[in-house]
Amino acid sequence: MPELPEVETVANGVNARVRGQRIVRVWTSGKPQTFKSAEEEIAEALTGATIERVRRVGKSIVFDLTRAKKRAPQFLVHLGMTGRLLVSQPDVPMPAHTHAVLTLADKREIRFVDPRRFGRLSIVSLKDKNSKGYTGPGKEPTTISADDFAELFRGRKLAIKAALLNQSILHGVGNIYADESLFRAGIRPRKAAGRLTRDELNRLHKALQHVLAKAIQLGGSSVSDYVDADGVRGFFQLEHKVYGRAGENCIVCRTPLKKIVVGGRTTVYCPHCQR
DNA sequence: AATGAAACCTGACAGC
DNA sequence: TGCTGTCAGGTTTCAT
Numbered sequence: 330m331p332e333l334p335e336v337e338t339v340a341n342g343v344n345a346r347v348r349g350q351r352i353v354r355v356w357t358s359g360k361p362q363t364f365k366s367a368e369e370e371i372a373e374a375l376t377g378a379t380i381e382r383v384r385r386v387g388k389s390i391v392f393d394l395t396r397a398k399k400r401a402p403q404f405l406v407h408l409g410m411t412g413r414l415l416v417s418q419p420d421v422p423m424p425a426h427t428h429a430v431l432t433l434a435d436k437r438e439i440r441f442v443d444p445r446r447f448g449r450l451s452i453v454s455l456k457d458k459n460s461k462g463y464t465g466p467g468k469e470p471t472t473i474s475a476d477d478f479a480e481l482f483r484g485r486k487l488a489i490k491a492a493l494l495n496q497s498i499l500h501g502v503g504n505i506y507a508d509e510s511l512f513r514a515g516i517r518p519r520k521a522a523g524r525l526t527r528d529e530l531n532r533l534h535k536a537l538q539h540v541l542a543k544a545i546q547l548g549g550s551s552v553s554d555y556v557d558a559d560g561v562r563g564f565f566q567l568e569h570k571v572y573g574r575a576g577e578n579c580i581v582c583r584t585p586l587k588k589i590v591v592g593g594r595t596t597v598y599c600p601h602c603q604r
Numbered sequence: 605a606a607t608g609a610a611a612c613c614t615g616a617c618a619g620c
Numbered sequence: 621t622g623c624t625g626t627c628a629g630g631t632t633t634c635a636t
Contacts, residue, residue: 331629331630332629332630335629388630407630407631408629408630409629409630409631410628410629410630410631411628411629445628445630447630447631448630449631494630496630496631503629503630504628504629504630505629506629549629550629552628552629572629594630595627595628
């Protein structure tokens with residue numbers, strides 16, 4: 330479900346509702362694959378901790394925690410494909426596939442719900458008191474400069490679409506925003522990343538930042554089941570120009586959009602507009 | 605280094 | 621109504 334704009338929408342929504350709250354109780358489901366850290370470690374790290382702030386790093390939701398006013402290990406939530414993080418009153422029925430519940434001092438609950446169980450919960454301990462904590466696997470796409478962006482792809486032979494999806498290069502971009510930004514920049518998804526001209530890289534940098542900013546502004550894309558912390562859908566799906574439109578005509582030149590596989594993912598592009 | 609395929613899971617949807 | 625097959629916003633692992 331979630332790429333950078335969706336994760337950011339969820340993180341900001343949860344932050345606005347729970348920052349400053351203390352976690353008084355933790356329940357976990359016992360489904361082992363959901364927990365990247367041991368469930369006991371998660372329960373121990375969270376119980377009694379105060380939520381300082383909730384924010385997005387890459388595609389992860391990071392909880393900055395304190396204990397007795399001192400910084401404590403961080404709690405990371407990765408939503409996978411179908412994960413949701415909801416803030417609910419205790420009398421709201423527990424959804425199916427709920428894998429963790431953090432009960433707050435005011436009785437509300439932070440619930441992690443994930444039918445497909447590709448999501449992951451983990452604890453990150455801080456190396457020292459100056460540690461920045463979790464910084465993600467790659468570079469941040471929303472703020473990277475055009476020069477640094479261009480540098481990421483120099484000499485790389487893999488397809489530019491695969492490079493955009495590689496979280497250790499840039500983190501946060503997924504299948505929707507890779508396709509949408511390549512369309513906007515007029516670049517073939519299969520073109521080798523290292524063979525893009527500086528002009529193409531500049532266009533891609535601009536397109537990607539535009540698409541991400543616009544999607545964040547609209548609360549993300551709701552393709553099937555994505556919702557924010559209040560259960561509200563996003564609106565960026567109405568702006569998709571290629572994603573999910575294979576076989577339809579290009580909105581610019583009316584050429585039928587083509588569907589191929591790049592980096593193991595369905596990819597839609599316009600064979601006329603993207604060279 | 606880098607491809608590609610498969611695996612991890614459930615639910616939605618199309619077609620019969 | 622119900623069965624089967626296909627597909628899905630992600631990541632990791634294993635073979636080539």
